[in-house]
Amino acid sequence: MNGPYGMVTGKARIYLTNGTFQLALSNFSTSNGPDLKVYISQEQNPVHFINLGPLKSTTGDQIYDIPTVNNVSSYTYALIFCQQYQHLFGFTQISY
Numbered sequence: 231m232n233g234p235y236g237m238v239t240g241k242a243r244i245y246l247t248n249g250t251f252q253l254a255l256s257n258f259s260t261s262n263g264p265d266l267k268v269y270i271s272q273e274q275n276p277v278h279f280i281n282l283g284p285l286k287s288t289t290g291d292q293i294y295d296i297p298t299v300n301n302v303s304s305y306t307y308a309l310i311f312c313q314q315y316q317h318l319f320g321f322t323q324i325s326y
Contacts, residue, residue: 237261238320242308244270244296251296253282253308253324259289265314268294270305274321287311 231283240258260266269317271279282294296302303326310319 235248236279238310240322241325243325244302244305251299251302253296255292255294255296255308260285260310260319262288263312263319264317265270265319267311267313268292269309269311270296270302270311270324271307272304272317273322274307275318276309276311279309280305281313 232297236325241256243254243256245254246252253268255268264287268285269279270282270284271277273279280294280297280299286292286294292299299305304325309320309321311317312319
């Protein structure tokens, strides 16, 4: 992951499990910050994105359910985003 505002490392992959798409963050680590959210996005900066909810932990492997969307493969980036201050902590391209 690239981290313009915080230190972020790890990889992102989308899986289909029992009919539900999930985002898996592996070998993940980020610096802490307020109001951190996990997004999947069509761009590196969140314009067309889906908020998957609050970041569960600043370290470790994590899985987030993706709500039903048309064409999930059009979301090519995973982002860690501070919603309160509108700051991008980091992003990575998603593997499918």
